[in-house]
Amino acid sequence: MKSVLFGISSLALIFVFIFASSYYKEQRAEKLGFMVKENASTFVRQHSQTLG
Amino acid sequence: MPQSDQTSNANWTILFLCWLLVSVSTLGSLFFSYVMEFAPCVLCWYQRICLFPLVIILAAGLFPVDKSVVRYALPLAIAGWLTALYHTLLYSGIIPKSIQPCSMGVSCTEEYINLFGFLTIPMLSLLSFSAIIALLFIFKKRMSQ
Numbered sequence: 640m641k642s643v644l645f646g647i648s649s650l651a652l653i654f655v656f657i658f659a660s661s662y663y664k665e666q667r668a669e670k671l672g673f674m675v676k677e678n679a680s681t682f683v684r685q686h687s688q689t690l691g
Numbered sequence: 692m693p694q695s696d697q698t699s700n701a702n703w704t705i706l707f708l709c710w711l712l713v714s715v716s717t718l719g720s721l722f723f724s725y726v727m728e729f730a731p732c733v734l735c736w737y738q739r740i741c742l743f744p745l746v747i748i749l750a751a752g753l754f755p756v757d758k759s760v761v762r763y764a765l766p767l768a769i770a771g772w773l774t775a776l777y778h779t780l781l782y783s784g785i786i787p788k789s790i791q792p793c794s795m796g797v798s799c800t801e802e803y804i805n806l807f808g809f810l811t812i813p814m815l816s817l818l819s820f821s822a823i824i825a826l827l828f829i830f831k832k833r834m835s836q
Contacts, residue, residue: 641703645753648711656718660726 702833703756709764709826710749716819717746723812729803733793734778738816741771745823758834765827772820778813 675682720739723729731739745764752760780786782800793799805811 641707642754645707645750649714652714652718656722659722663726
């Protein structure tokens with residue numbers, strides 16, 4: 640019984656960590672994507688440099 | 692259930708709670724550094740050195756319940772607590788920043804999170820180590836009875 644409780648707790652901790660990690664990264668990607676869309680002009684160069 | 696079995700179960704539960712707290716703290720620390728990408732400072736690394744082995748040491752002491760686990764876990768927990776206390780005092784400005792050990796690289800006083808206006812990362816570490824030490828002392832006292 641004790642080893643079952645220990646095993647379930649270990650698995651639960653690992654799953655919570657994986658779920659929280661993916662959730663956080665998803666939220667951050669969404670937020671950064673939104674910021675990029677809002678300020679798209681920031682990423683457009685003023686001119687294209689021509690060499691040669 | 693005989694009383695000795697109940698006592699034994701209660702002791703196991705205390706040690707298990709201690710292991711659970713250590714595991715949550717370890718995963719929280721890893722979450723801050725690998726997921727939220729907060730660079731750990733030197734003092735954070737010293738606290739991690741004291742915290743991470745406790746996951747294995749306490750787990751080994753659970754099967755079967757070993758009262759001598761306190762001998763190995765308590766020195767690490769106390770060392771971690773002292774480092775966390777120093778880090779908290781440094782962070783809150785009680786210890787001058789001029790004597791901080793992390794003069795190069797990541798600053799020891801960099802504020803990453805501040806929950807409810809007082810819960811910073813060093814404070815979370817201090818609370819965690821305090822609870823671990825308290826549980827280990829309770830376990831030790833019960834086992835010596």
